[in-house]
Amino acid sequence: MxxxxxxxxxxxxxxxxxxxxxxxxxxxxxxxxxxxxxxxxxxxxxVPVVTDPLAAVNAPELAVLSAVAHGGDVEVQAITKALLAALEAIDERRARLYADFVLMMLPEAGRKHLEELMIAGTYEYQSGFARKYVAEGKAEGRAEALLLMLDARGIAVSEEARGRILGCAESARLDEWIQRAVTVESVDDLFS
Incomplete structure (x- = not known):
């Protein structure tokens, strides 16, 4: 290096x-x-415990280290809320990198809490990064549910169709496909 x-x-x-x-x-x-x-x-x-969102915004890297070092502590909820405030305040590229790193390093309880805050909508997102992250997560979940439903019904899904489903980021379209998946006979019927 x-x-x-x-x-x-x-x-x-x-x-x-x-x-x-x-x-x-x-x-x-x-x-x-x-x-x-x-x-x-x-x-x-x-590494100090960072639970104050303003302190986390002022030192996002310290908030990341705090979440990793203390993610199994009793203060995990306050630590992850402060971390989210820091992620909201920085550019999207760094925020994604930091979020991935923290999610990889956190013990299960801390990871579950952070994912719940980011995906379940219990945190009021301020930045485009967070809103986009949540939307992508919801769309990805719908796409995976659709594929599971098709598989359970014994409907073959080509690689092209799988790519189209997983690549769709429009929740309304995915919901429409999920409703159709209940009655279609083939994956082609799903798209028509």
Whole structure:
């Protein structure tokens, strides 16, 4: 990374458990005289808990680390609400990257709560990013339900039709297809 970006690079280890964080902070002897790599470790022991949405907006990366490091804590609801406020305040590309990272790292309880806030509509979305994320999630769920229904009825779905269904982002059209799927004899009937 140092050679590619032509800038200083550090090894950052993000941990969700204190014992693992302590182990990861142990310096690594690299074999070359005087070269000892001491990773920078972010974990529950040194990442503050961010529950204030304004603080999260002012430091979105810290809100991300807080959600990862403390996502299993009793304050998970306040932590995830603060994180969503931070995601709303930044550009869509970073928000998607951060949301994916946090969802991947959170323990099940924290992940479920964050997904519920993002998808179930219990959070008042302010940005286009969040509204688009929710709409895409709902459309994706409808498309998957439609495919399951067709499969349960024994109706063959070609790769082309599968792509058309999964690629549809219009909830109204997907709802129409779902209603038709109850009576159609083939996937072609679904689209006509």
């Amino acid at each position: 140092r050679a590619r970006a032509r800038c200083p690079a550090i090894l950052l280890v993000v941990c969700t458990e204190s014992a693992v964080a302590q182990w990861c902070a142990t310096p690594i002897e690299m074999g070359h005289p005087g070269w000892r790599l001491a990773p920078v470790v972010a974990g529950p022991h040194n």
